[in-house]
Amino acid sequence: MRVRKRFGALRWRLFAAFLAVAVSAVALLALLAAVSVDQRSALLAEQQQGQLRNEIASALAAAYVAGSGSWRPQDLAVVNALATSGDASVVVADDRGREVARMGPGTHGPAHDPDGTGHSGGGGTPEGTPEPVAASTAIPIVVDGRQVGTAQLTLPATEPVPVAAARTALLQRVGLGALAGVLLAAVAAAVVSRRMSRPLLALAGATRAFAAGDLDAGTRLRPAPGELGEVGAAFTEMAATVRRQDELRRAVVADVAHELRTPVTILRGQTEQLLDGIAEPTEQHLVSLHDEVLRLGRLTDDLATLSAADAAGLALHTGPVDLGTLTREATEAMRAQFTDAGLAVHVEAATGIEVLGDGARITQIVTNLLTNAVKFTPSGGRVTVTAGREGADAVLTVTDTGPGIDEEELPHVFERFWRGRAAGGRSGSGIGLAVVRALVEAHRGTVTAARPAEGGACFTVRLPAGERRSLDPGHHADRGEAGE
Known part of the structure; x- marks a missing residue:
């Protein structure tokens, strides 16, 4: 054999x-x-x-x-x-x-x-041995x-x-x-x-070796000529991508565990105080418990959204919605967070920017982008939110004055569980922007990240716009200003 x-x-x-x-x-x-x-x-x-x-x-x-x-x-x-x-x-x-x-x-x-x-005097050929x-x-x-x-x-x-x-x-x-x-x-x-x-x-x-769990096996391949080298390079690139995803998964397990541990610890501590009679069920205690429950809900909702997007089962309840109105409402809902973080927020959202989409999911897009801006913009900074129309697209932009995103990290910011160097010790699971991309793509739109010349980060969402609604005379784009 x-x-x-x-x-x-x-x-x-x-x-x-x-x-x-x-x-x-x-x-x-x-x-x-x-x-x-x-x-x-x-x-x-x-x-x-x-x-x-x-x-x-x-x-x-x-x-x-x-x-x-x-x-x-x-x-x-x-x-x-x-x-x-x-x-x-x-x-x-x-x-x-x-x-x-x-x-x-x-x-x-x-x-x-x-x-x-006819007879010569020579010997001739011996008799009996004829020559051919x-x-x-x-x-x-x-x-x-x-x-x-x-x-x-x-x-x-x-x-x-x-x-x-x-x-x-x-x-x-x-x-x-x-x-x-x-x-x-x-x-x-x-x-x-x-x-x-x-x-x-x-x-x-x-x-x-890779199948056996050695994720560094691709790095030991030597360069080869021609198409064989291309196959080896493709395998090495694939192994590097899998290794990076594995590292990200390991990191997100720790991050999600941390994100879950904090509200769970608070909930357990405060409920034990209430049960033991150490604390009274005051409105302040109940509000705190409710906030932690909402925090857990948001995290589980984000994970469920990513899972549904992977399974092509993300359900959208579409209908005509106004992007400008949803943007102003989402920003207003987060006004307290901007104030607590010491940030000024400027909103410029025109009305009548109709898109065919799921209002709740689009609100989630805006909220996730604003949450990301609050997390990375230092106190005293500024967040600018705009909603308008460019040609056949409805465009939403969220710009902050934070540390910005390095050029080499820009292609990865929408990858799930990705956390750049600017994240430092900040808490977070690294799935907020991944949820944004999943929801935008579900609406047949695009989302990009850029580093403006003046610094900070700028996120741009483009969605297919519907017919512009007629505006009443004197109905102009709303402008809002919120400070610290």
Whole structure:
């Protein structure tokens, strides 16, 4: 099972694929080279045989001239040497067809047959050992334009020794080159398959470690080339996001526990005092208990809103509502909190800014933004709230003079459980702005955060506006001013 698994691994499959392609290419090239060598060898042998025929014909003509009209043995030495070098046999006949000489290997020199009996004085080929021969060729012997005889040239069936030797040497080189090519291809396939499989194996190991709870597994991945590197980088980014979300979840558990512990502790302490008779159920005590209950209610409502938004089950009771009116009412409801925090609030909200939405949810949007401004604006600061219309959008802005938001933190301010450096030791669960985004998106709007040049923070909500309601003459945008 282990061997099967090993050879079934991606690395070995890549190696086998690369090697198969390389071997196929090398084999094809070697085959083409061998065919080319065979063709060139055959052409070379044919050229040499043609050259041999021409040289023998010229030598026989010269011997005839030297013998004054006959072929003497001493004049045929050159012809015999040519025939012997070409491993060919030459039979010379005069113009009447009588054989006058036989030359070639095994004749021990030119054999003269002046009687035309066809028997020369040489030894010839031993009896019982016939040599394979190719087709014979008749070569006319021409002197001064007149044919004085015929030479019958018989070539061996095998190719000439020099050509065969050259052919063998070339084929050996082709074979060695093919073998070297296969070895180099194997080395290259091993290197490439390893480089391609190593990042994938590392990614698989990191994925298993990540699944086992090691959230830092992605940071140990090495950079890889091409698309493999992009896959590794995507995994590292995903692991970092999950790790950050896990850290945020851990932080929010502590924050929510703190947020719950404070009102619960107050409720328990005051109710125990009432039960023990230490304190009287005065209006002040009851108001304090009611405030803590409302605080718990707001926290649980925020958590429920986020949960419903995640499950796509956030219910909206939509209808035409006036954004300006809702803004003024939400700000007025928080006037006491502004006063307690020592903040001045300026409201500029036009009437008749109709949007199709859930009035309670839009009020929650305004309230959460104002609560965030109260939390981060120091005493003596100012919060400005505006509601108006820009083109087809109804626009709500909440601007404060607090410490502002760092540029690198702006993309994260609407993430749930996110708490920036400016939060410091302030209490809070980090879900208020996340609720704002969920509610705005449920109304098909957008919300953004910015850091104005003069400092502080500015939150802008854009919602699709309905038809502008007609205003009575003299009905202008309401302006409100609240101070410390």
